[in-house]
Amino acid sequence: MTKVLVIAEVEAGKVKKTTLSAITLARQAGSSFSILAIGGAGTGAAAAELTGYGAEAVLVTEDASLENYVAEQYAPTVIAAAQGFDLVVATASSFGKDLIPRVAAALDASYAGDVAGAAREGDKLVFKRPIFAGNAFGYVTLGTPVQTATARQSEFEPAEPSGGSSPVSAFAKVAPGAAASRVEFVSLDAVKSERPELTDASVIVSGGRALKEKFFEVLEPLADTLGAAIGASRAACDAGYAPGDFQVGQTGKIVAPKLYFAIGISGAIQHIAGMKSSKTIVAINKDPDAPIFQLADYGLVADLFTAVPELVSALKAHRG
Amino acid sequence: MKILVAIKRVADPDNANKVKPTADKVDTTGLEWKPNPFDEYALETALRLTENGKNNKVRQGEVVVVTIGNKDTETQLRSALATGADRAIRVEAEDTDLDGRLVAAALKSVVDAEKPDLVLLGKQVVDGDSNSVGQMLAQLLDYPMATFAATIQEEADGRLLVGREVDGGVLSLRLTTPAIITVDLRVVAPTSVYSKHTDAGFKYSDGVRFAALPAIMKAKKKPLDVKALADLAPGKTNGSSYFRFEAPPARAAGVKVPDVATLVNKLATEAKAL
Numbered sequence: 001m002t003k004v005l006v007i008a009e010v011e012a013g014k015v016k017k018t019t020l021s022a023i024t025l026a027r028q029a030g031s032s033f034s035i036l037a038i039g040g041a042g043t044g045a046a047a048a049e050l051t052g053y054g055a056e057a058v059l060v061t062e063d064a065s066l067e068n069y070v071a072e073q074y075a076p077t078v079i080a081a082a083q084g085f086d087l088v089v090a091t092a093s094s095f096g097k098d099l100i101p102r103v104a105a106a107l108d109a110s111y112a113g114d115v116a117g118a119a120r121e122g123d124k125l126v127f128k129r130p131i132f133a134g135n136a137f138g139y140v141t142l143g144t145p146v147q148t149a150t151a152r153q154s155e156f157e158p159a160e161p162s163g164g165s166s167p168v169s170a171f172a173k174v175a176p177g178a179a180a181s182r183v184e185f186v187s188l189d190a191v192k193s194e195r196p197e198l199t200d201a202s203v204i205v206s207g208g209r210a211l212k213e214k215f216f217e218v219l220e221p222l223a224d225t226l227g228a229a230i231g232a233s234r235a236a237c238d239a240g241y242a243p244g245d246f247q248v249g250q251t252g253k254i255v256a257p258k259l260y261f262a263i264g265i266s267g268a269i270q271h272i273a274g275m276k277s278s279k280t281i282v283a284i285n286k287d288p289d290a291p292i293f294q295l296a297d298y299g300l301v302a303d304l305f306t307a308v309p310e311l312v313s314a315l316k317a318h319r320g
Numbered sequence: 321m322k323i324l325v326a327i328k329r330v331a332d333p334d335n336a337n338k339v340k341p342t343a344d345k346v347d348t349t350g351l352e353w354k355p356n357p358f359d360e361y362a363l364e365t366a367l368r369l370t371e372n373g374k375n376n377k378v379r380q381g382e383v384v385v386v387t388i389g390n391k392d393t394e395t396q397l398r399s400a401l402a403t404g405a406d407r408a409i410r411v412e413a414e415d416t417d418l419d420g421r422l423v424a425a426a427l428k429s430v431v432d433a434e435k436p437d438l439v440l441l442g443k444q445v446v447d448g449d450s451n452s453v454g455q456m457l458a459q460l461l462d463y464p465m466a467t468f469a470a471t472i473q474e475e476a477d478g479r480l481l482v483g484r485e486v487d488g489g490v491l492s493l494r495l496t497t498p499a500i501i502t503v504d505l506r507v508v509a510p511t512s513v514y515s516k517h518t519d520a521g522f523k524y525s526d527g528v529r530f531a532a533l534p535a536i537m538k539a540k541k542k543p544l545d546v547k548a549l550a551d552l553a554p555g556k557t558n559g560s561s562y563f564r565f566e567a568p569p570a571r572a573a574g575v576k577v578p579d580v581a582t583l584v585n586k587l588a589t590e591a592k593a594l
Contacts, residue, residue: 111450179458180464244490
């Protein structure tokens, strides 16, 4: 019997889709699960959409002080809600990766971060984790009475509703401790985009340092044509050609779209770790020896500044 | 400001594709030991926060580095001392006997003894890729934390304005010390970190600084204390048991296409990706 508590990710009164990957993990790992939706105004209304996934209960903590995510404000309530559960999970977004280990410490629980799988082996719950930049998988069991984990979003399909209607109840906010009085939320500078989110896109167009200042000029028409999200290599982000949160890689976003374009990306280990689970990979690079070609299903050795516009025209022609 | 920096050595991350997962371990034979890159960034951040960028030979505060590992890991500590840290602490343990929970418990005892204003850590170590110790340590200490920090500015009153790289943008927090910060890649960019001693217009060189030869000689004389894990984390053991490893499935080699037309054709008909 493993009772799981899923921490939903709520932002601006909406449940983020990341939550559905954590529900999938809970279904695989647990005998039953409940969901805690915690956030500011509108969280209760948003939580209504979580009642159709087979949870034993949906707990709602809605409080004006939780409008913006700050770990020290959220953690005490999550820790209290976790009482009686064997496993606490969230998705390994920047929210889950920040919050869950903090909660784990309060529960004296070990933590399996960014897991790619969860399964029962005999009476043990086994987590499969990518380690060494995805160059190995380790299988781990946690020996603490309470366990915690985060799900790598690209490895857990978003849960489908299973019918039924989970009961919803309020869970009172727990007053935060001393830590909360010494941290102040200042701002969230969100990049507004009409494009799909990187971790959620079925097509991604990523660019490397070779694009220089023409990063967006070259990639946007291609992304528009394909309805794709735009990603970047670490080198492109470090050089300032793309914002930091565009980074795909071991230490950036881990993605696994149906179709991934690596444009002017050489294929450093750290980048490959973030995209090698993509279904089909296309690489365009003028260096025929670039390591990315060893991974790409289709490689085109060409100058990207001519090849990409040509590709945009050809795709438009193909679509008629 | 007194800063504690936690560092760990890892098998050369630039050659991580050469590790060999076997049934019972990940074999890193042949790979050089290197400091975890994010921990190098944490050390660079600590140095920037304890100096005037224009005169970086003078420490305005103290930087203490700590690692948990066997005797060989003193190499990485000496290297940190040569780069500018003042003192080092090694907690004796074998890496295979540790997990994030145990490391955080041991570090808590180090913090209790050292009482730093700030603890800096890399956001994750690139072998275990766990990304948990900073968060756990913050909870154990009841300290505020800012994970995935890309920018840190020390304000006139000593508070720290931290820009965190989160999904979809930058989230800024203002921390009152003592606090925990875990650093991300871009914290070592030229204008990412400012102590209150450094002029706003000052630009660092990109990346981390390197030790000069005389500093390497001097570092051999800097204090390095050794402590026992059992004294720092009494009664705690490793709660994570790795019992099997495997290599990820290999990707079949692809093909090179001669031109854009062939590429679109193959994507449409062969991969059915369009």
